[in-house]
Amino acid sequence: DQQVKQNSPSLSVQEGRISILNCDYTNSMFDYFLWYKKYPAEGPTFLISISSIKDKNEDGRFTVFLNKSAKHLSLHIVPSQPGDSAVYFCAASASGNTPLVFGKGTRLSVIA
Amino acid sequence: DGGITQSPKYLFRKEGQNVTLSCEQNLNHDAMYWYRQDPGQGLRLIYYSQIVNDFQKGDIAEGYSVSREKKESFPLTVTSAQKNPTAFYLCASSPRRGLGEAFFGQGTRLTVV
Numbered sequence: 001d002q003q004v005k006q007n008s009p010s011l012s013v014q015e016g017r018i019s020i021l022n023c024d025y026t027n028s029m030f031d032y033f034l035w036y037k038k039y040p041a042e043g044p045t046f047l048i049s050i051s052s053i054k055d056k057n058e059d060g061r062f063t064v065f066l067n068k069s070a071k072h073l074s075l076h077i078v079p080s081q082p083g084d085s086a087v088y089f090c091a092a093s094a095s096g097n098t099p100l101v102f103g104k105g106t107r108l109s110v111i112a
Numbered sequence: 113d114g115g116i117t118q119s120p121k122y123l124f125r126k127e128g129q130n131v132t133l134s135c136e137q138n139l140n141h142d143a144m145y146w147y148r149q150d151p152g153q154g155l156r157l158i159y160y161s162q163i164v165n166d167f168q169k170g171d172i173a174e175g176y177s178v179s180r181e182k183k184e185s186f187p188l189t190v191t192s193a194q195k196n197p198t199a200f201y202l203c204a205s206s207p208r209r210g211l212g213e214a215f216f217g218q219g220t221r222l223t224v225v
Contacts (some may be wrong), residue, residue, distance in 0.1 A: 042218055089155065
């Protein structure tokens with residue numbers, strides 16, 4: 001059973017507009033959430049994270065929102081740029097000795 | 113430069129042969145992980161190690177084996193028992209036991225023919 005779900009396999013957005021990538025989780029023990037960006041044939045690179053004690057974390061054009069009651073988080077990219085085109089993975093972990101659990105990813109295409 | 117090095121980047125093997133994928137890190141991280149990526153499947157955990165000489169099975173450990181004799185190294189062996197070994201394999205490490213962000217290597221594409 002998938003503990004981290006990214007229900008949109010792909011998303012297309014025009015350059016300059018906002019990209020919103022969504023992620024849902026089922027394990028209430030998760031208390032740390034991360035977003036990774038991945039290009040083909042490369043390893044994922046860390047983008048931004050959020051702890052369950054917060055509901056928002058911002059880093060430049062990237063903002064992650066966490067809604068604990070809904071077990072939902074989202075990544076906002078504003079403004080979107082063609083270089084943002086990649087697969088984005090949502091990941092979660094629980095305090096203690098648990099490895100990251102990943103969603104299946106969302107492929108973002110930013111069209112110029 | 114600090115980082116995680118996976119080698120080789122591309123690997124071809126005949127069916128029925130065991131193959132070992134290398135992963136080395138010089139970040140002084142305690143924990144190391146192996147994930148597998150298949151199209152549409154995301155990243156699935158094969159094995160992880162939180163300390164030298166200790167490791168745990170992940171969600172899809174069948175057909176794989178690992179060792180952690182040194183803090184810097186976490187090699188993965190894909191055995192002939194793995195039914196569908198062709199995939200993109202990713203090694204990662206994190207500074208604390210299972211916590212915080214993981215740093216990934218560039219991956220190894222294994223193709224079994």
